[in-house]
Amino acid sequence: MDPQGKSVFLTGGAQGLGRGIVEKLLSLGAKVLFCDVDVERGKATESELQTQYGADVVFFHPADVSDDEQHKAAFGMAVSKFETVDICVNNAGILNESNWEKVMAINAGAVIRGSLLALEHMRRDRGGRGGVIINVASIAGLNVNPACPTYCASKHAVIGFTTSWAMSPGQKDHAVRWCCLCPDAMETSMLKVTDIHYPEMLEEYLKDNGVMSVSQVADAVMKLIQDPDNNGAILEVTLKKGARYRRRQVVDRDGVNDLVIMDTY
Numbered sequence: 001m002d003p004q005g006k007s008v009f010l011t012g013g014a015q016g017l018g019r020g021i022v023e024k025l026l027s028l029g030a031k032v033l034f035c036d037v038d039v040e041r042g043k044a045t046e047s048e049l050q051t052q053y054g055a056d057v058v059f060f061h062p063a064d065v066s067d068d069e070q071h072k073a074a075f076g077m078a079v080s081k082f083e084t085v086d087i088c089v090n091n092a093g094i095l096n097e098s099n100w101e102k103v104m105a106i107n108a109g110a111v112i113r114g115s116l117l118a119l120e121h122m123r124r125d126r127g128g129r130g131g132v133i134i135n136v137a138s139i140a141g142l143n144v145n146p147a148c149p150t151y152c153a154s155k156h157a158v159i160g161f162t163t164s165w166a167m168s169p170g171q172k173d174h175a176v177r178w179c180c181l182c183p184d185a186m187e188t189s190m191l192k193v194t195d196i197h198y199p200e201m202l203e204e205y206l207k208d209n210g211v212m213s214v215s216q217v218a219d220a221v222m223k224l225i226q227d228p229d230n231n232g233a234i235l236e237v238t239l240k241k242g243a244r245y246r247r248r249q250v251v252d253r254d255g256v257n258d259l260v261i262m263d264t265y
């Protein structure tokens, strides 16, 4: 899908990757409504982006996406501003191993709610125009990580949910494309988080694997949006290997043993 002239709803856009994605989309001619729980930063970001791109193409709406009503109201605001939402990016996320309920509510719960809101609005078999749902997971959703088991679980949930909807028998009728983004570490405020186990493990990991710029990852999101044939895609983005699709298949290897999930590049 070409972002030019399209309408976007994005969560967690006040800073970090969310803001980076908003900026790329605006530069490609999209209109964006983003929400965030950080009201001060959200307003400041809105003001800066309106100055750069125009007051009628980017809007901030305060919302905590772990709250059902606030999340629905923010999505509804995007629909009423733009009449339709073509692209939904469920990006808001936190890393906090001291509060597993909150991590699951934001990283998994709000991604599920946001996806279902977008599906209901977009699905062509119920009068919508189709669209794309991008769910932000992490490389942690593909691996194991003893430093942050809850975060890892929440990101595995995002990938399982998104790829399962992508394989829905109704997907062609819905005309909604489902994609997961799995970045490695990025230079955002999340890197300052201390509420993890064994911080030295992550420090070592970051030393070995490096830290990407937000811009590099936001470019990969544009690839996800623009490629029309990637329903079910899991796009892994790392500093060493760049953006690569992992394709997930359920495989019957020999007709005798259990089915297995296989990822191929």
Ligand SMILES: NC(=O)C1=CN([C@@H]2O[C@H](COP(=O)(O)OP(=O)(O)OC[C@H]3O[C@@H](n4cnc5c(N)ncnc54)[C@H](O)[C@@H]3O)[C@@H](O)[C@H]2O)C=CC1
Binding pocket: 011, 012, 013, 014, 015, 016, 017, 018, 035, 036, 037, 038, 063, 064, 065, 066, 091, 092, 093, 094, 106, 136, 137, 138, 139, 182, 183, 184, 185, 186, 187, 188, 189, 190, 191
């Ligand atoms: N920074 C990294 O190394 C990586 C981050 N990610 C994922 O990227 C996404 C964005 O994270 P970053 O930009 O790095 O973090 P960030 O902390 O810089 O930005 C996250 C934004 O989400 C907002 N937010 C948090 N909870 C919210 C809530 N309940 N409702 C609404 N907004 C909320 C924050 O206020 C903030 O503006 C997250 O899903 C994160 O898990 C994935 C891989 C690596």
Ligand SMILES: CC/C=C\CC(=O)/C=C/C=C\C=C\C=C\[C@@H](O)[C@@H](O)C/C=C\CCC(=O)O
Binding pocket: 095, 137, 138, 139, 140, 145, 183, 184, 185, 186, 190, 191, 192, 193, 199, 200, 201, 202, 203, 205, 206, 211
């Ligand atoms: C497996 C990890 C890769 C990506 C997971 C992910 O989605 C997000 C991870 C985000 C933050 C990790 C923070 C870790 C922090 C601590 O270990 C710090 O002590 C790190 C220390 C310095 C950071 C150096 C830098 O900014 O380059």
